[in-house]
Amino acid sequence: MRVLIVVLCFAAVAQATSWANLKPLHRVMHVKRGVPQYDRRIIGGENAVEGQFKYQVAVQVEGAGFCGGSLIYENYVLTAGHCVKGANLWTVTGGALNFLNLNEPGRVTVGTQNATLHENYNGLVINNDIAVIRLPAGFTGPNIAPVRLPSASTASDDLVGQTARVSGWGKSSDASITINPDLKFVDLTVITNEECETYYGSLVINANKLCVGTNGGIVSTCNGDSGGPLVITESDGEPTEVGIVSFGSSLGCESGYPAAFTRVANYIDWIAANTGYPVRP
Template identity: 40%
Template sequence: MKLLLVFALALATTSADLLSRNVVHQRDLTFTPLIDGRITNGKDAVEGQFPYQVGASFSSSKGSWWCGGSIIDNEWVVTAAHCTSGATSVTLYFGGVVRTSPELKVTVSSSNFIQHSSYNSITIRNDISLIKIPSLSFNKNINKVNLPKKASSYSTYAGDVAIASGWGLISDSATAVHSKLQYTPLEVITNAECSAVFGKLLVYSSTICVATPAGTSTCQGDSGGPLVYGNDLIGITSYGSSAGCESGSPAAFTRVTSYLDWISANAGI
């Protein structure tokens, strides 16, 4: 949300073609991405259901914002680059379903962030960051999610149903992040379907999108959080439509299989 105005202005100068389209047919709709995420019309999670889920309260001299993240190792959390961008520190919440009652809280400075060096806030490309944390002791409520195997890099996951989770707002009319962890199953769609809505300048091979039927989606507050298929982290919540999280437009994630080498090079995983 904090980057929406900046992005809209930048996009106006970057892509006159996108902005000149008439909003008439669904396939021609072009929305300014809303950089944040939440679970709308989701379900309450129970203790231990998503032990890899992390809550993240980022701070800067200009304010603070809430995001999500995923434990991928006992010393590493992965999140979105637009979450770490501009932050001076983050307090991470582990092992809780109620947002304000985690099993463990850890605060680290931005010196522990590894933000992708080619992250572009205008095109939302390479929207991924790592956060180094003190070593965690895993238990039933705090544990890692698997990264996909290298062989999975050839899979688009289109047609598969994955699970998104987070504490974000639960409707377009809500004004604060939710108190209880929410989750929802979402079907992965092809990038061609996604780019028909957002445009080819915003959807890459490193993007993975889901359908959001019946107003069930990710949106503000869930940015950086997980999209998990089976036991594998396949997506990191990146952006949705400024038309609203209940609008039925796709939701976009950073495709984790595109960054396995980057994660390995920077975190050794």
């Protein structure tokens, strides 16, 4: 079946001054077999607890768009390229659980105009959907800490069959009109790119992406989750970010179609070149 693709980031946006109004920043773009849609949420997930996702950040885009992201190194945040494209101002919040609770202890918010979009970003087929945001100073707090990225030697690992965890404030159902105020997470299983290609087509799915099943739409990402981290737990028990929330089906987050992510391992050298991140062998 041919289907539209939806990028999961900007469409799940709420205004900075009135979170009751959904305000998309990007129009849906059409591609063969799909239409990329920038926005996603966590569907069927659980509420996070304090300190569970110290690397998770919220990214407000020019006071109107909303994305997720992850603190990866000192004062650098990793996010989706479509969360950066065409924008000039980002407000990053770390250490938060309820995004609307401005009085949460340990919560830190900073603004920046410094971001780097991948030079080969292609919004038409959602390729190289990756960017880094540079914060003006070190980002610290009791519930703030960077996440580990994959080692260079794992670039060829397809991760198929592994359980991965995604977190974010995205919408909790297709019927929702705003992001979810509470940080949520859900566990998903990585599927083959060949299976994902049957939904979105070979023009969109390539080695730079990885996909997860959504159990018929019971669990998934959604609008507002774009740019957020997908992590696996390695043998030492530590979380490692392997994916960046990128896109899903325009038929809806609960449609049962796979959720797609930028494959972080393929961009380790790019991240290191633009942040100074110390690459693991």
